[in-house]
Amino acid sequence: MAPMPSNLPVAIRTPLRQLVTPALLVLMPQLEHNEAAMRSLVRGRGANLRPHAKAHKSGGFTRWLLEQSNGEITGMCTQTVGETEAIVSLGGCKDVLLTNEVATDTAAARLASLAAAHPAATVGVLVDHRLQVEMLARAAATAKAKLRVLVEVDAGQDRCGVRADSPEVLSLVRAIEAEPVLDWGGLHVYHGGIQHVRAPSDRLAAVTAGPGEAARTALRSLSEHKLKPQVVTGGGTGTLMEDLQVGTHNELQPGSYLFMDGDYARNEDLRADGRFFQSLFLHATVISLDESAGKRVLDAGSKACDLVCGPPLATSIDDPALAEALRDVTYASGGDEHGVLRGVPPGVLPLGSTVQLVPSHCDPTVNLYDYMVGVRNGLVEHVWTIDARGY
Amino acid sequence: MAPMPSNLPVAIRTPLRQLVTPALLVLMPQLEHNEAAMRSLVRGRGANLRPHAKAHKSGGFTRWLLEQSNGEITGMCTQTVGETEAIVSLGGCKDVLLTNEVATDTAAARLASLAAAHPAATVGVLVDHRLQVEMLARAAATAKAKLRVLVEVDAGQDRCGVRADSPEVLSLVRAIEAEPVLDWGGLHVYHGGIQHVRAPSDRLAAVTAGPGEAARTALRSLSEHKLKPQVVTGGGTGTLMEDLQVGTHNELQPGSYLFMDGDYARNEDLRADGRFFQSLFLHATVISLDESAGKRVLDAGSKACDLVCGPPLATSIDDPALAEALRDVTYASGGDEHGVLRGVPPGVLPLGSTVQLVPSHCDPTVNLYDYMVGVRNGLVEHVWTIDARGY
Numbered sequence A, B: 001m002a003p004m005p006s007n008l009p010v011a012i013r014t015p016l017r018q019l020v021t022p023a024l025l026v027l028m029p030q031l032e033h034n035e036a037a038m039r040s041l042v043r044g045r046g047a048n049l050r051p052h053a054k055a056h057k058s059g060g061f062t063r064w065l066l067e068q069s070n071g072e073i074t075g076m077c078t079q080t081v082g083e084t085e086a087i088v089s090l091g092g093c094k095d096v097l098l099t100n101e102v103a104t105d106t107a108a109a110r111l112a113s114l115a116a117a118h119p120a121a122t123v124g125v126l127v128d129h130r131l132q133v134e135m136l137a138r139a140a141a142t143a144k145a146k147l148r149v150l151v152e153v154d155a156g157q158d159r160c161g162v163r164a165d166s167p168e169v170l171s172l173v174r175a176i177e178a179e180p181v182l183d184w185g186g187l188h189v190y191h192g193g194i195q196h197v198r199a200p201s202d203r204l205a206a207v208t209a210g211p212g213e214a215a216r217t218a219l220r221s222l223s224e225h226k227l228k229p230q231v232v233t234g235g236g237t238g239t240l241m242e243d244l245q246v247g248t249h250n251e252l253q254p255g256s257y258l259f260m261d262g263d264y265a266r267n268e269d270l271r272a273d274g275r276f277f278q279s280l281f282l283h284a285t286v287i288s289l290d291e292s293a294g295k296r297v298l299d300a301g302s303k304a305c306d307l308v309c310g311p312p313l314a315t316s317i318d319d320p321a322l323a324e325a326l327r328d329v330t331y332a333s334g335g336d337e338h339g340v341l342r343g344v345p346p347g348v349l350p351l352g353s354t355v356q357l358v359p360s361h362c363d364p365t366v367n368l369y370d371y372m373v374g375v376r377n378g379l380v381e382h383v384w385t386i387d388a389r390g391y
Helices: A028-042 A059-068 A080-092 A106-117 A130-143 A168-177 A194-196 A200-223 A238-246 A322-326 A362-366 B029-040 B059-068 B081-090 B105-117 B130-143 B168-177 B200-223 B240-246 B320-325 B360-367
Strands: A023-027 A076-077 A093-103 A120-126 A146-153 A182-188 A233-234 A282-289 A295-298 A313-315 A330-333 A339-342 A356-357 A373-378 A379-383 B021-027 B075-076 B096-102 B122-127 B147-152 B184-190 B233-234 B280-290 B294-298 B313-317 B332-333 B339-342 B356-357 B371-376 B377-384
Touching: A028 A059, A028 A373, A028 B096, A059 A080, A059 A379, A059 B233, A076 A080, A080 A093, A093 A146, A093 A182, A093 B280, A106 A120, A106 A130, A106 B360, A120 A130, A130 A146, A130 A168, A130 A182, A146 A168, A146 B147, A168 A182, A168 A200, A182 A200, A200 A233, A200 A238, A282 A362, A282 B096, A282 B356, A295 A356, A339 B184, B021 B029, B029 B059, B029 B240, B029 B371, B059 B081, B059 B360, B059 B377, B075 B081, B081 B096, B081 B105, B096 B147, B096 B184, B105 B122, B105 B130, B105 B147, B122 B130, B122 B280, B130 B168, B130 B184, B168 B200, B184 B200, B184 B377, B200 B233, B200 B240, B294 B356
Parallel strands: A023 A373, A076 A093, A093 A120, A120 A146, A146 A182, A182 A233, B021 B371, B075 B096, B096 B122, B122 B147, B147 B184, B184 B233
Antiparallel strands: A023 A282, A282 A295, A282 A356, A295 A339, A313 A356, A330 A339, A373 A379, B021 B280, B280 B294, B280 B356, B294 B339, B313 B356, B332 B339, B371 B377
């Protein structure tokens, strides 16, 4: 193997067959297609694109994305304080929105320190309670920084957020505006649960009744007090077309579109029309087998692939005949470090051979790895460390 | 906060309330009890104790364990090549058994290089196919090292391993013995699925019919050829008492006993008789709440806690009244970064407060973190990096 630069776990131009498995692969042509396709879909439709970094959790990948977009993407979302630090400090992103609440002085201080250390960057965060506003104001004052604060409105997911029709929306906006170290950034209205509604018509109904109605209700009550948010943000890869159609949001937050995953591919339109392609795969090795039983044991179990959204599909990224032979093969976890394929035809996948898995949910799967490799023509082209996996 | 030494993510003596959440806690008194209790249970029962490092994946924790045992524990198990490297190189363990197959020259070369770099250490691994023996022999010869090789016999789990009554058992032993760079270490006979059989009587039947019968069958066929393995190894925390009773194994491999987990606690005897105590907890913060609905949103979702074996239990490690108030509270994932508690009484768990979760399965939960902290009297006493999380 070529000597490795000391700062990379895998050398650029390493052949696929030399990778230690299990490994996380991203196919560059598919990734590039997805990246450009999303910008093209959103362009000129009245909504800004703010990709969600919780999909990749990587400073290096952020740099790639910002460069690739030729300046068309400027802001990004994060879901944890650690992601926020990585995307700004390592990724060079100048406009980040943590689409979650923080509720301790420690967490607020980390955000404020980040903003202070990067005065050219805008650091935003959500609130749904008066105490969070106070904590953020204290932290920003101490760090001599400004924080951007958005009010989260519950879009029907019953997770975080104040109810759209409650007086809390107005009172939180007033509380933010009363703090000189905080800027009111607008409203965050997102529903994760409806991203996976399969039929486009059902999804349109869900967006209309969920985030659409919640945003309208909150905007109406604010407008009675002459308040109009700059930004109404939310949405994701699953509801993107419906978010654009409903039109309440002027900022969209898709993340998974870059990688896709098995579960999004089950949405009727997302892959069927070639809009986005699967780019993220797990690369695994057959470590044991029983040919007569059609069984192959892989070195990729529940520790290698998030299984909460269902088992991965087995396929081949470079051998169409193998992919076809694996069409009816099933995967089951055989423990944390074993994945068991059943229904494998004789002679297919010999001991020591590799196979690729399509994870059902990309975000928590990426979280299991220290790095991912971008692959083109069977060679490693990029190595992106997953800086903000964990916390 | 006290200044952090540059090599630790958390300073020793940090108070619990200053930890960044979600965090992985190990309560030292419970850990120490479990560690001593296991040695005491196994001592003088005709079986050697080889704790499994897949529970903690940590070189530093390995050092703690070896020191704590006063020389009574000398060997350990691992489940991946990366764990094997960490436990030998960072943990100083001189006798390691990778209880899994490897099936590529790359993986075999890593094991052989490890053995070559640590000539005082014994590095063992399993085989269930002739090709694996050949790969290991090639790698050991190249590295000028010796590897210890055990034959895995299927104990009924239908994962890896050759059938106990097949001629493969003998032929693999002969193949290993024919290679001068390999030592035949014995038989590995383990069944992961029966670790969680709830009733001790059912578990005894499962051990007798599974690993017990498989070991007897394989031993019988080997003895016809005057072959007797030094070691028959297997077993785990769940079946420990039954493994001792059945008596086919002279080496046991429990790992979870040090931490325990929600699922093992559901085995009827394991916690009921005070044999082992829960020592591993997730430390999480309430980031959002709806008092009137009994809802608290934690910063610990499916990315903070393996959910494959079921949701965690909410409790308090230092407030018995709070633990009692949380007895009927349920946890559900609200996404990768959100955990939702429901049924929380009014006034309990205010915004920004912390709560502890008991994960259902410790191994893959530990895998989600970069480090765990050992806590005594509310202060951090140990910081163990989870060196071999990932691969």
